[in-house]
Amino acid sequence: MTLVGRHFFPGGNTPSGFFSFYDYVGGGHNTKTFVLKGGPGSGKSSFMKRIAAELQYEISETEFHHCSADYHSLDGISFPAYGISVLDGTSPHVVDPKLPGVVDEIINLGEYWHTPSLRKHRDNITGITTEISRSFRKAYSFLRVARNYYDDYQSYFVDTGAINIARLNEVAATIQAEHFPQRVFVQGSRERHLFATALTPIGPINFLPSVTANCNRHVVLLGEPGTGAEYVVDLLRRRALCSGLTVESYHCVMRPDVVEHLVIPQLSLAIVTSREAHSYQAPSGGHEVLGAVVESTRLAALRADMAYVDAESKRALAQAIAFLARAKALHDELETYYVPHMDFSQVDARREQVLAEIRGLICEKDGLKSSL
Numbered sequence: 001m002t003l004v005g006r007h008f009f010p011g012g013n014t015p016s017g018f019f020s021f022y023d024y025v026g027g028g029h030n031t032k033t034f035v036l037k038g039g040p041g042s043g044k045s046s047f048m049k050r051i052a053a054e055l056q057y058e059i060s061e062t063e064f065h066h067c068s069a070d071y072h073s074l075d076g077i078s079f080p081a082y083g084i085s086v087l088d089g090t091s092p093h094v095v096d097p098k099l100p101g102v103v104d105e106i107i108n109l110g111e112y113w114h115t116p117s118l119r120k121h122r123d124n125i126t127g128i129t130t131e132i133s134r135s136f137r138k139a140y141s142f143l144r145v146a147r148n149y150y151d152d153y154q155s156y157f158v159d160t161g162a163i164n165i166a167r168l169n170e171v172a173a174t175i176q177a178e179h180f181p182q183r184v185f186v187q188g189s190r191e192r193h194l195f196a197t198a199l200t201p202i203g204p205i206n207f208l209p210s211v212t213a214n215c216n217r218h219v220v221l222l223g224e225p226g227t228g229a230e231y232v233v234d235l236l237r238r239r240a241l242c243s244g245l246t247v248e249s250y251h252c253v254m255r256p257d258v259v260e261h262l263v264i265p266q267l268s269l270a271i272v273t274s275r276e277a278h279s280y281q282a283p284s285g286g287h288e289v290l291g292a293v294v295e296s297t298r299l300a301a302l303r304a305d306m307a308y309v310d311a312e313s314k315r316a317l318a319q320a321i322a323f324l325a326r327a328k329a330l331h332d333e334l335e336t337y338y339v340p341h342m343d344f345s346q347v348d349a350r351r352e353q354v355l356a357e358i359r360g361l362i363c364e365k366d367g368l369k370s371s372l
Contacts, residue, residue, distance in 0.1 A: 003052060005062035007210040009195035010076060011093050012068045012253045013324060015147040017140050018092040019256045021193045025065050025076045028192060030103060031083035032361055034354055035095050038109030041335030043347045044088045045073040047109070051086060051355050052077045059362070068198035070328055071205050082365050084358055107354065109347055117341040125337055132330045139323035142316045143199070147254050149313030154226035156306050160298040167293040168228045172235040175219055175288065179269050180236075185244030196250040196261055197278045199317075201325040204253075206278040211250065212263060212270035218282035219271045223290030229273040230258050232290070236271055240264055 011020040026033070036044045045067070052062050065076035067088075075093060078085040089095035089106070097104030118125070157163045197206040212218060221229040230252070237259055240247050250261035260273040274280040299306070 003049065003062075003064050004056050005052070005064055005210075006213060007064045007066060007207040009068050009071075009198040009207070010065040012195045012197075012251075012256070013136075013139060013143065013199045013320075014253050014256050015140065015143040016256060018068075018136075019251075019253075020093050021195065021251075022076070022087065022093050022095055024192045024194055025087060026063070026078035026083065026085035027080050027190075029083060030078070030085050032085075032358075033097075033104045034086040034107050035089035035097060035104055036087065036107050036109060037089055039090075039113070039338050040331060041338035042109040042113065042342055043344060044090070044109060045075075047107075047347065047351050047354075048074045048077045048086050048088075050351060051358065054355055055079070055358070055362075058359075066198070066207070068195075068200055069324065069331065071198060071200050079358075079362075082362050084361060086354070107350060109342075109350070112343045112346040112350075113338065114341040114343070118337065121337045125334065128330050128334045128337075132327050132334070135323045135327035135330060139320045139327065142320035142323065143254075146313045146316035146320060149309050149316065150225065150254050153306060153309045153313060156299060156302055156309075157226035157228075157294065160302065162295045162298040163226075163228055164293045164295065165228075165231075168231055168290075169235070171228075171288050171290070171293065172232045172239075175232070175236060175271070176239055179217060179219065179267060180239065180243065181267070183243075185266065187244060189241040189244050190246045191241060192246075192248045194248065194250055195253060197253055199253050199321065199324065201321065201328040203321055204277045206280075208261070208272060208278060208280045211248075211261070212272065212282075214265065214268070215263060215270040216268040217270070219269070220280060220282050220287045221271070221273045221290055222275075222287055223294075224275060227290040227294055229275075229290055230260055232288075233259055233262060233271060233273060237262055 010022050010025050011018060036047060038044055052064065056062060059079050060081055063078040063080060064074060065078070067073040067075045074088070076085060076087040087095050097106060196208050196211045197204055221232060223229055237247060237249060240262070245264050245266055248263040248265070249259040250263070252258045252260045262271040263269070272280045272282070
C-alpha cells in the first residue's frame with residue numbers, strides 16, 4: 001500500500017525514554033480526533049492506512065505519523081486542511097480525550113476481540129509484556145550512555161575554543177538575509193514540534209525528503225556534532241517566530257530539547273542539519289559548511305581521544321538498537337496471541353463508519369468554503 005503524503009515521527013526512543021510530541025499531530029488544532037484503543041494486533045495501524053488510502057485522491061495532503069518501534073506501522077494520520085486526525089492512543093503514547101464528544105472520540109477496537117480465548121494465554125501474554133518493558137528499559141539505559149559520550153564529544157569543540165561563535169552568527173545572519181522577509185507577519189507565530197528521525201529496531205531512520213518535500217528552497221548545514229549547526233538553527237528558529245512565521249521544529253532524538261531542522265511553510269524554506277545519522281541531499285539551494293567555522297589546530301592533539309569517545313558512543317548506540325530489535329521481536333510474538341482472536345469483520349465495519357464520518361466532515365467544510 002503506497003502512502004502518499006508527508007511522513008514524520010510524532011514520538012521517539014530517546015535517552016530520556018519515550019518522548020512524545022503527539023499533541024502536535026494535525027498541527028495541534030484539530031476539530032475532530034478519533035482516538036484508537038486496543039491491544040497489539042488489533043489492527044490500529046491497518047485501520048489508519050486504509051482510511052488514508054481511501055481518501056488520498058479526495059484530499060490535497062495527508063500526514064502519516066510513524067511508530068518509532070516499527071517505522072512500517074502508523075501511530076497516526078491527519079488531514080491538516082480539515083483539522084481531522086486518527087491516532088493510536090495506547091501506551092507508550094497514551095492519548096485521552098481532552099474535549100470528549102466535542103472534538104475527541106474513542107474508537108475501542110478491544111470490543112472486537114474474544115476475551116475468553118485471550119484469557120487462556122494470560123501467563124504467556126504477561127511474561128512477554130514484562131520482557132518487552134525490560135527490553136525498552138535496557139535500550140534507554142544504553143541510549144543514556146551513548147548520549148553521555150555524544151555530549152562529551154561535542155564538549156571538545158567548546159572546551160578548546162575551537163568554535164568561532166562570531167562566524168556562526170555570521171552564517172545565521174547570511175541565511176536570514178537571503179531567505180527571510182523584512183516584514184513581520186501580523187497573524188502571529190505558531191510552532192509545531194516533531195521528529196524527522198527515529199532510532200528504530202533497525203537503526204536510525206529519517207523522513208527528511210518527505211518532511212521538506214513542499215519546500216522550494218533548502219539550506220543544508222554540514223558538520224559533525226559540536227560544530228554549531230543546532231546553534232545556527234536555534235538562532236533562525238527564534239528569528240522566524242519573532243517575525244510571526246509558522247515554524248515546524250524537528251528535534252534531535254539524542255537531545256530532544258534541541259532542534260536540528262526547521263521547515264517554514266510560508267517561506268517554502270527548509271533548514272536541515274545533515275550528518276551521519278540523517279544525511280540529506282537537497283534538491284536545490286545552497287550549503288553552509290560549518291566545518292569552516294572550526295579552528296582545527298586546537299583539536300589536533302585531541303583527535304585520538306575524540307575518536308575513542310565517538311567509538312564508545314556508537315558502541316552504546318548499537319547495544320540500544322539491539323534491545324529495540326528484541327522488543328520488536330517480542331511485540332511481534334505478542335501479536336500472535338491477539339490476531340487469531342480478533343473479529344476483523346467488525347473492525348472493518350467500524351472503519352467504514354469512521355470513514356463515512358470523515359467524508360461528511362470534509363464535505364461540510366468544503367461546503368462552508370464554497371459559500372464564502
